[in-house]
Amino acid sequence: MAVAIITGASRGLGLATARALAEAGWSVVVDARRGEQLRAAADGMPAGRFITVPGDITDPPHRAELAAAARGAGPITLLMNNASRLGPSPQPGLAAYPQHDLEAVYAVNVLAPVALTQLVIADLLRAAGTVVNVSSDAAVEAYAGWGGYGSSKAALDQVSAILGVEHPSLRVYAFDPGDMRTELHQQAFPGEDISDRPEPATVVPAVLRLLGQRPPSGRYRAADLLAADLAAGEPAADQPADDQPAAREPAADDLPAGVAR
């Protein structure tokens, strides 16, 4: 049974994606710092398919535990680096951005995804697997006040691009989900009514399209992937049959030369 690691899956996009994959037959190994919320998220999941490993992704022993739990569940086919830190709310301008906050943002948004990728890259290569690094439009747009989070996501984009070039047998995506009605988004817009933002579940079909169709490594926006669904005459909220990212064992010809099973 194929295994996905999804960081930050107690709520928001991580949880919505984990649910969709578990329902499609994957084993999903997930984390979040607040264990109680994470365990509560398992409610209604297919039995045994949502494996919780509470902890902070910046903590090396926790990352090792997460990787070991995933390895124990089967071949690791997908790593989705989704957990993220906004930084102070409201976000300060760069000239006044506290150094320790900047370091904390980069620790979660850049350094931890790289470290976790390093831990499981041999597994991913064996499976000709996929890395999805969850990015943001703040990585490419210069919004005032977004210098900490935005620059960290820009770094994550470049990490994704270089990893993709270094490992052509993998698919490595920087994935921009667009605005979503989540806790992180509310932190970014403190005191504002964000009820007009779409629910994270509306973005999941875009993730499934990446996993199902495996386009070349690169940067993808959910809005474009969902629009492509519409252009093909398929309802964006539905998952086209061809896109079903069914859990699968890696086929022998998926294996890059020189990588042992």
Ligand SMILES: NC(=O)c1ccc[n+]([C@@H]2O[C@H](COP(=O)([O-])OP(=O)(O)OC[C@H]3O[C@@H](n4cnc5c(N)ncnc54)[C@H](OP(=O)(O)O)[C@@H]3O)[C@@H](O)[C@H]2O)c1
């Ligand atoms: N929401 C938006 O509008 C938006 C827009 C563009 C991009 N994004 C990106 O989309 C992704 C998902 O965001 P979201 O809006 O769904 O966020 P969210 O609802 O706030 O969920 C964040 C998840 O990450 C976990 N988390 C945070 N820090 C962690 C850490 N250090 N270690 C382990 N888990 C951690 C949280 O649980 P705990 O707090 O218990 O740890 C939670 O499960 C992020 O990469 C974000 O940057 C979001």
